[in-house]
Amino acid sequence: MGAALLLALAAGPAQALQSFADVQQEFRSSEASLYDRKGQLLQQVRMNPNERRLSWVALEDVSPALRNALVASEDRRFYQHSGVDWNAVAAAAWGNLWNTKTRGASTITMQLAGLLDDDLRRRTSPRSIGQKMSQVVVAQQLERNWRKDQILEAYLNLVSFRGELVGIHALSRVLFGKHPSGLSQREAAIAVALIRGPNATPARVAERACRILQEQRAAQECKGLEDFTLLALVRTGSNSEVIVTTSAPQLAPHLARKLLRTPGQAVRSTLDAGVQRFANDALRRQLAALVERNIEDGAILVLDNASGDVLAWVGSSGSFSNAANVDGVVALRQAGSTLKPFLYELAIEKKWMTAASILNDSAINLPTASGLYIPQNYDKQFKGLVSVRTALASSLNIPAVRTLVTVTPTTFFERLQGLGFQLRESGDYYGYSLALGSADVSLLALSNAYRALANQGRYSGVRTTLADPAVKMTKVMDSGAAFIIGDILSDRSARSRTFGLENALSTRVWSAVKTGTSKDMRDNWAIGYSDRYTVGVWVGNASGLPMWDVSGVTGAAPVWQEVMQYLHTRDQLRQQVPQKPAGVVERDIRYADKIEAPRQEYFLAGTEQSLITTASSDDISIAIRYPTPGMLVALDPDIPPQRQRIRFAADGLPSGAWRLDGKLLTPPAAKAGKKTSRQSAASDPQLAFDWMPWPGRHVLELLDHKMAVVDQVRFEVRGAVENHAQQKTGRARKNN
Template sequence: MLCVVVAALAATTPSRAADDGVPAFETLRAAHRPSDLIVLDRHGEPIQTLRIDDKARRLPWQPLATFSPALRELIVHGEDRQFWSHGGVDWSGLARGALARTQGRVQGGSTLTMQLAALLDPALARPAGGRGALQKWSQIGAAHALEARWSKAQILEAYLNLVPLRGELIGVPAASHHLFGKQASGLDRGEAALLVALLRAPNAAPALVQRRACALLGEAPDCERIGSLASRALVRRSAPPLGEQLAPHHARWLLAQQAKPITSVRLRSTLDARLQRSALQALRTQMAELQGRQVEDGAVLVLDNRSGEVLAWVGSSGPAWSDAPAVDAVLARRQPGSTLKPFVYALAFERGTLTPASLLHDAPADLDGGSGAFMPRNYDHRYRGWVSARSALAASLNVPAARLAALVGPEPLFERLNAAGLQLSESGGYHGLALALGSADVTLLQLSNAYRMLANGGRWTPVAGTPGAARAVFDARVAFQVGDILADAGARATTFGLDSALVTRGFAAVKTGTSKDMRDNWCIGFTDRYTVGVWVGNASGDAMHHVSGTQGAAPVWRALVQQLHAQQPSRAPPPPPGLERRAIHFDNQLEAPRDEWFLQGSGETLADARGRVPISEHARGRVHPNEHARGRLRVGEQLAQKRPSGISSPRDGSVFALDPDMPAPVQRIRFEGEAGQWWLDGQPLGSGASLQWMPWPGRHRLELKAADGRVIDRIAFEVRGAYVRR
């Protein structure tokens, strides 16, 4: 009687029109979206996959011919033996399934076509209690419509790509990769049988899956092998990588830069796969060299000077070395140390405060840091006396840089650094003179692009793919002077020697930096075509053990510069208009004679912040250190001691911290400057050349006025801390 009913149903099978919601095969295939985005390098080579769908794991759509013959055979044999001959419904199979249910057994009667119809239409999905007659009838109609519009090969291909398997795995390609670590084309009969056995119960225990797979294979299969295979594959927690994983951090950054939703399965980057591999290898080689010195992490960035494109981006040394491999050290903010010094000198050159030939005093100094005494010390704890600005910068001397920062002022330096794209927080007064030695936090991406600005004649442009308007940060002539100094191996020799990791075959302007307690180590530099930035340290912030700039980051920098210019050495840039080169020599053999670059006209004068001091010896190309007795030269000390007009103390942007446990009289702030009327926050305080004030927390504005009420000078400062005890 049951067979008669099924036959009657078959005679009245509903037909579905071509426009009844069944998609075209080509449309379905084109709409398929893998769960992982494939990132390509600039030449189209895959370099990274990036998970963008956390709900399901799908791989790219695969043609039917790429599935192993064993899988194609077994899936038809195990799920739908009449697949190649029926019209979408196996009526005898439905009858057997219905009979089994009357006897209390469960036996599927749905064909592969019917199962695919349920995958394409959520309304046809099987509920927990099984399909009712009406839903089954709709599924049969959908299967007939599919058979009417699609070929058998298309139906089987779609089914293999869309069928849910174990856990989050969708489609045989994803299951094959996750469970067996291979492509679907390489599945053998045992592996294929296990996948087919999962179709009816995707999350079944390995023993049950093994029994079903052995039954499917029939002729005395090696069930012990299949059992071992099932026990390994079905408990695997993570899948092997989807191809080469060269740039995980850059891939995430690149995805975040996309202004529109990703509609393609592939995303092209500007990276060069060959250079990316070299950068990664160079960093890991250096990690091995530094083993035992408490160094775990590093980062490398290579930028194209002209376009701003990222050519290499290594955000971590990797899990073999780092405890935090997911942290992108290219974007992490760290203290840059001496790598900020070139910008201090550039600002002073541009202002006319000094020239590369000017002398600065390298000796222990206690300076007014704005919020207290500032006592810079050189990295090697040695002092060289009078040195030229060229030597001081190239050799990375701290004391001259701090003296120079006192001349240019923390706030102007702070503003210029932010113009260079460093996005510093707080204020110049907050950092004080320590800003010149790298007290603020920056990222490797920002700092490398700031050096790229110097390579481009002082003109800043954003890294390709990021927002920002082009702007002039420094005079092109000043950028050239700084680059020329940073490329001068002889000038840096007193600190780094003549054969350090900073020496390259062609032109390269480079600077190292080490933050306090050796927590961060940097090497940033540019050639005529590229800017390369390297950071070495620990993501945790732990200090390294005796790792300087030339020992930590510089070897990686040098290896990449050598590779980048293996075929064509870097050439020094031509000087921009407005520069002149003249021979100079120093009396008493203070430094060796040399040719020096001067801004036109600056060779005859040296300027401080308020006015110019004539130095006639510069006009003759001579620099006399013994002229200090006549008040003619030693500009570093002369300007540091010179009292400017207006308000001399406190400096603009100063920050004062109060100690509530100290008595008030010892915490008074002294206002000093030109004699006049002192006004604080719009209220008169007194008159004279100096005045003491009991500090009060908050931001304040101090004005110095002439007798006629004219404002001579005004500054802003801040007092922090609790109210002092009076």
């Protein structure tokens, strides 16, 4: 009858018995782990707030001192019994009868049974008779189906120690800062003592550990043991909560938070541990050198041009920062001059200008909806007439704004969107300041857009894990124009008018690079590429505070140069100069007025010239003067609609016409073949036109003599024209 009852009580647990392989496979670390592309651990992130487990540890990777201490303390006849130590059970029963202390009768196998089955797990109260009987049966089942080494290995990985620590791996890392394989005899005794009394005081733990050492004939290790135990347990706080992290590397915290989601997750990233570590160190060295310049934050991104793989993702400067959790790779910051290459590429692609075209670096005032826009150069000086090559390489602001007048903010905005910037506002919102980088962009988007230049106009997203599919390239820029921009950005002589010949933008291999500094020196950028890699660097303050006299060439550029040269030195890559694509021709040029020295220049086929004259490259001025982009017109309800007009005005074009909302406009005076006093001094009578406004949003286009659009503005009219018309109609009906 008793045997039948025992079998009935044990039937459920026995049926649920797992294999060793199943237990090992279902084990989940509380940490998620990020590895580099070669399998090297980069970062661990705590995902389970209730307990701390680290990876499963094989028994052969556990210190022999710990295995010996555990068996000696918890289960001396572990290797002889078949799950239940009946000698220990009898001794415990005899001790209970005579009220004397004896060693516990629960074997390691029985304790493991309690760890594997929630119904058998001991919580606040002692196990019931039925639970103890089931525990015995499950222990015997384990012994029949598992090897002794598997039982010991599973126990060490599943047993709870102090507070939230589960498993010998977590205990060893947190309390002793080492792998379980390196535990000393003294450390092993403390670990085993914590199994019996996980929440005991350091003095009680040391006392228990000393008894374990004495039983192992190592009493000499008891000397200073209490202080040693106290020091180890200082790593846990009140209520036995662990207050320190493990000794796992912390190389890529920001990307880890982006990629890791569940406990036990292991992700093989595209990062290269060597590049990641070097980039981290390079950033911190530079910020340490600039500590007196009110700068504490930075970020670095390294991309493989061909694959789009992210090789380094440094989101912050770590200990230098008061906002170390802010990911500077994806944070939005003002772009500064880093958008200029895409503006000039678009102008060259459209064949509106060439690298040899002349732009006027002189004062300019542009009317906008919010007033006059008066851009200035970084040094508050003007260089006069300069070529596009010089204007871009030397990062002159006024020529860039004049170029955007030709390209138009809307067209430039659309190109930036095609390059993955995902700007929040429209081109009209930014206006002409978009040429100088008034938009907020991320280091990730900016670096990847430069990667498209490196790939001669072909764009794709990036990869952060090896499980991501291979990237697919899409052509978004003309390959020839992108090649010409790269050649300009690699030209030391062309950038010397602003930066001099010796600066942090030069590398031992071919590279193209552009710096940028936002308003009030709040952001520094250096973005550039070689034939193999694209490197982007941002430095500044996450708080938005300005730096003190730190520009892109002194702040971000030294880090960019150091990382770029490391990449090519490490890989022992030979210098590779981009090959000229089809459709690009090279010509010897000279300037008629000796504005710049003779040189060889690249052109898109069909735009090449040998003699560059000032007359053929007059100053580019705004085409549509009025209305201004984004202008809001409010009509006066007290003035009859017939007497309200908006004058369309433009200059800088020898002849042309207007088109409003897709409809061609022809002024009455032009039809009559004469001018009126209302027509302004534009070079063609049709370039001044008085229009009776109508409420709504409108698109006004200026057309050249070939009916091609040369400028476009959007504006809105609000008012009571419809009310006037309704009142007039109402009076007519009343009179009838």
